[in-house]
Amino acid sequence: MVSFNILIAVCLAYVVFLFGIAFYADRRAAQGRLNWLRSPLVYTLSLSIYCTAWTFYGAVGNAARSGLEYVTIYLGPTLVMVGWWWLLRRLVRIGRAQRITSIADLISSRFGKSNLLGVLVTLLAVVGTTPYIALQLQSVTLSFSVFSRDMSAGFAQADLASTALWVAIGLTLFTVLFGTRNLDANERHHGVVTAIAFEAIVKLVALLSVGAFVVWGIAEGPADILARIDASPIAAWEIRPGRWAALIFLSAAAFLCLPRMFQVMVVENADERNLAMAGWAFPLYLMLMSLFVLPIAVVGLDLMPRGSNPDLFVLTLPLSQGKDGLALLSFLGGFSSATSMVIVAAIALSTMVSNHIVMPVWLSMRPPGATVSGDLRRVVLTARRVSITVVVGLGYAYYRFSGGGAALASIGLISFVGVAQVLPVLLGGLFWRRATRIAAAAGLITGFSVWLYTLFLPSIAGGGVLSVAIMQNGLFGFEVLRPQGLFGTSGLDPVVHAIVWSMLLNFLVFFVVSLFTFPNPVERLQGVQFVNVFEHSQGPRGWTSGGAGADDLLVMSQRILGAQQARQLFENEAKAQGKIDHLPDSSPAFLERLERELAGSVGSATAHAMIGQIAEGASVSVQDLMAVADEAAEIMEYSNQLEAKSAELGRTARQLSEANEKLTRLSVQKDAFLSQISHELRTPMTSIRAFSEILRDMDMLEPHDQHRYASIIHDETLRLTRLLDDLLDLSVLENGQVALNCETVVLSDVLDRSAAAALVSVFGDGSETTFEIIRNRNQEDLQLITDGDRLSQVFINLISNARKYCTAAQPVLSISVAVMGQNVAIDFSDNGEGIPSHQQPLVFEKFARLTDHARAGGAGLGLAICREIMNNLGGTVGYLPGESGTAFRVTVPLKPPAT
Amino acid sequence: MGKTVLLIEDEPNIVEAIRFLLARDGWRVETHGRGDTALEAVQKHQPDLIVLDVMLPKRSGFDILRDLRASQATRDLPVMMLTARGQTKDRELAEQYGVSRFMTKPFSNTDMIAAVRELAEA
Structure with missing residues (x-):
């Protein structure tokens, strides 16, 4: 029997030896002599932290309880290493290219350096890993207790708890010493990795030795073992395909997502070519680790007393056969499994906790504006050390308060499901550019919540977190919310149930929210770099x-x-x-x-x-x-430019279509104008020609007729001349070539002259007396600086139009004057019918005669000319609607506008 | 006695000239000065020939021609159109509507008389 003191001594010696290895490796690394420290073999062996005490001890226990099911835990990683090596390569490449320090950092980096995601993944990892650390402490303690069982006084029950405490303290010390010796930008810990690689060998040798002893020492070779297996209840266990598939998937997911696996696989990996060897060597390692699990379980069930814990067969079998040395080796194997897991997990978690929680909090607590000085390294290191202590402390606390009673394997599975919640976000982030930060957070929270509710809380339901009522009737009494039968899926294995629902909802939420949210520029940029990592990054080699x-x-x-x-x-x-x-x-x-x-x-x-x-x-x-x-900036700029461009295009198109309309209108106007001119010229000419031919050809005309026809010719000639004058006048005015003769005039004088001229012009003799003009001379006593003759021309036109067209029996024209700011408004309104509103816009158009030409006498250019004159004088003339008769308003500036 | 010609024209001096010319040539000349009531004048005077101006107050000569051609009674009535605008598209429009003769103002008196005679004999 191994004495307890010897056990302690061996244990301490082993630890000292590990310290030595770590120290030696660190020193070599510091000297730059890295050659074998970075070798694929060390890398492959370091991956073996996947095999914790759970697999070392628990696999046998699992086999004894559930037959071949333990194989699933090895199959998952094997499938990943063999079938998904490209995924691992991508992970490693991204890890190198982006200087990734942890899985939380990876997720946070991928989604636009979001610290929220970093914190989420960190919390998830801490919650998922704490029970697992507790599990390791428990296994070490249990293995101690095996040796202490037969000891009388030396080792009391109380010491079990203190053993766990001492182990925890020792592990913390080791991790702090070698995990935070210095602050490497790449977060590589050569000492730790080397020590772990050594522990991996110890694990394997220990398990193989026990296995070989069982097969060839206890049984009589492989044939006998196979016969014993056939005879044992294990052979009767049936493979449940659903649970198997779920467990294989779960262990594969956990292999990718476990913080400690990410640490050794990606962060500590110096060279992605290491994966080539790990691709076959690690599955081989797993196979060897699982090779003797079944024989040990079968023989243990045969030989050990009923009720003994199958989780400890690896230890108790050699002990029961008196093989103390083998038992000691086996103990060291288990010890190695437990310690290596705790050390790496503590390093990985402390990196996450300090980078995503402690440092941001510490930085935000500093007075604003304070510069980050040289002592930052010390702060980071202190944060790491505190984090490591806290992480291991949490594991210890969990171990103490959970009572350490549950079977090892079930705790391991619960942890796996929790940690696997990172998988959808991880894969989405690596392969799908469209994945967004908000969706990642939503997916993680969903998956994590479902896991807590369906698996984690029920696992400690005995502690009263979830009442029996909730377990049986669902939350708030809703059957569909039963923790282990969500949405009516009762009858499923609780673990399978939790895997299916948590992963399904996690993935769905992540996917759907991604579709409905948009990545911000940094996310987009990171997304491109992650998804296209092989185009955008270099191989892992130095320059x-x-x-x-x-x-x-x-x-x-x-x-x-x-x-x-x-x-x-x-x-x-x-x-x-x-x-x-x-x-x-x-x-x-x-x-x-x-x-x-x-x-x-x-x-x-x-x-x-x-x-x-x-x-x-x-x-x-x-x-x-x-x-x-520059993508982020470009996208912003591009969209701004696009907006400006489309606005500009719109403006140009509008201008073009306006110009086109105007041209079309002008062309139509020109045709109409020419047609009108032709008509206005040809009409008098027709009379002139006809009568001049009559006068020429006919001799026998009465003198009275002769005179009359000659008069018609004369009148029509005048009409032609007037028309030509008007046209020329209009042309000059329209082209702005008119020479204005501005002088000081009195408005009443201009109106006097205009009225006199208008009354003469219509019928030539001014004899008509019924037309009355009402004026208010007080209003008209105004001095203007303007071209009096041109203004008079406008007035004459308006007055004679009133006289010609006013339909009243007693036509009266009122002229009123008002000063409006810098302008004078002169209104001419008669007592006739007025102009229908639809024709009002037409009156200023050329040739826009509204009545018979015969009566009008003019060519219909009068008002068009008035409008041009007023434009030239800086004023306006317009139809004044709302009066009882026809009314026009002329506005003239008191002084000509400055030019 | 002579045949009747209806002159639809709003320019008084031109009316006087044509009336003089055709009356001397043996026609009975009726005149009408507006577009909108021109068809009623046709109904009233039952002319053997119409001389029609294009630009008439209230209604264009083209519209009047179209209505004349649409009515059974006046379908074959000779119509001579006069226009002062003198554009080819006016002539085309008039021919499309079935004008018998199209003449541009100003015209030669001999041409005018010859054209009316020609139409009356046809």
Whole structure:
């Protein structure tokens, strides 16, 4: 029997040895001698933290309880490694390109550096991992208790709890020492990884040794074991396809999403080519780990007393056979499984907690405007150390308060389902550019809530979190909300039920919300870089010399750093390299330095990609990368430009169509005008020609007729002359070529002259007496500076029109005058019928005679001429509606407008 | 005694000239000065020939011609149109409506008399 003291001593020696390995590896890394530390073998072995105490001890227990089901836990990761290696490669590439530090960082980065998502994933990871850490502590404690069982005084029950405490303290110490020795930008921990790789070997050797002992030491070889398996109740276990599929899916998802797996697989991975070996070696490792699970379980069930815990067969079987050394090795294997998991999980979680929760809080608590000084590193390290302590402390607390009674495997599964909630967002983020931040948060919260309600809370229902009533009748008494029978899906295995509903709702919410929300520019940019990571990033290698032209680098740097600063940087480097030239050699050291300089301006990922483009000639052009980096700004600008363009186009189209209408109108007007001119000219000419031919050809005309016909010819000639005068006048006025003769005039004088002329002009002799003009001479006593003759021409036109067209029996024209600001308004209104409203707009058009031409005598140009005159005088003339008869208003400025 | 010609024209001096010319040539000349009541004048005077101006107050000569051609009684009545606008599209429109003769103002007196005689004999 191994004495407890020896156990403790071996344990301590083992721990000291691990410290030594970690210390040695860290020192080598610090010296830059990384060769085997970065080897694919170490990487593959480090992945074995997937096999925790749960698999080391629990797999046998699981096999004893549920037959082959334990295989699912190994099948998931195997499928991922074999079938989804491209997904892993993408993850690793993104991790490198984006300097990703944790899975929370990955999700937050992908969705526009959203800290909300970072916090969400961190909380999810902490909640999902805490029971798992508790599980490891429990397994270590249990394994101690196995050895202490037969000891009398040395190890009391109370010491079990203190064992867990001491283990927790030891693990915290180790993790703090090697996990936060320094702050590496890449978050790599060579010491820890090396120690873990060593522990992986111990685990495997321990389990294989126990297995070999069981097969060849207890049983009589493989044939006997197979016979025993056939005879045991395990052979009777049936494979339940639904549960198997769910569990395989779950372990695959967890393999991708577990924070500790992400830590070793992506963050600690220095070279994505490591995946090539891991792709076959890790499945092989898993296979070896599972090889003897069934034999141990079968033999354990055979040999061990009924009621002994099958979870501990790996330990108790050798002990019962008196193989103390083997038991000790087995104990160390279990110890290794537990400690490596806790250490890596604590590192991963502490990175997340400190980066997404502690640091943002700390930064926001600082007085605004305070600059971040050099002590930031110490703050970060302290935050990490506190986080590690808190994480392990939480695990310990969970272990203490949960009582440590539940079977190991079930806690593991519950944790897996919780952590797997990150999967939809992770995959969506990697492959779907359209996925949005809000959708990711919504999906995560949905999945997490469903998990809490259907699996996590019921698992501690005994603690009274969910009452029996809720478990049986659903929340608020709704049957559809029963935690283990959502929407009537009763009869399902609780774990399968939780997987199906949480993943389904999680995915649906994520998908649907993505469709209805829009990524902001940063999200869009990150989305492009994540989804197209293979076009936009370099392989994982460092820079090699010679590939890059220094002048290309300079051109690019000048665009980013500014011409002066870039040139300075290059000249300094050239000087340091001892070159006379201004351009340095593009050595790897210089490339790295340049990358750091550029990263300060454009961010590390972009800087890395840009240099990669020039140094290694990737398929993507600098322009493309810049376009990616500028996408956000461009999108904004583009949409602004588009808006402006479309507004401008609209304006131009409107102007064009207006111009077109105007031209069409002008063309129609021109035709009509020519037609009218023709008519107005030909009509008098017709009379002239007809009568002149009559006078010429007929001899026997009466003298009275002769005289009459000659008079007609004379009148028609005058009419023609008047028409030509009007046309010329109109043409001059329309072209603005009129010479105005402005002088000071008195309005009443102008009206006197106009009235006299108008009364004469219509019938030539002014004999008609019934036409009356009413004026108010007090109003008219106004001095204007204007062209009096032109103004008079307008007045004459209006007065004679009134006289010609007023239909009243006793025609009366009232002329009233009013000063309106800088203008004088002169209204001419008669007592006739007025002009119908539909014809009012026409009266100022050329040839717009509304009545028979015969009566009018004019060619219909009078008002058109009036309008042109008033335009030239800076005033207006218009029809004045609303009067009883026909009314026109003339407005004239008191002084001519300044030109 | 002579045949009747109806002259639909609003310009008094032109009416006087044509009346003089046709009366001397043996026609009985009736006149009408508006477009809107021209068809009633045709009904009233039952002319053997019509001389029709295009630009008439209230109604255009084209409309009057169209109505004349649409009515059974006046379908074949000779109509000579006079226009002062002198555009080819007016002539085309008049021919389309079935004018017998189209003449542009100003016209030669001999042409006018010859044309009316020709129409009357046809």
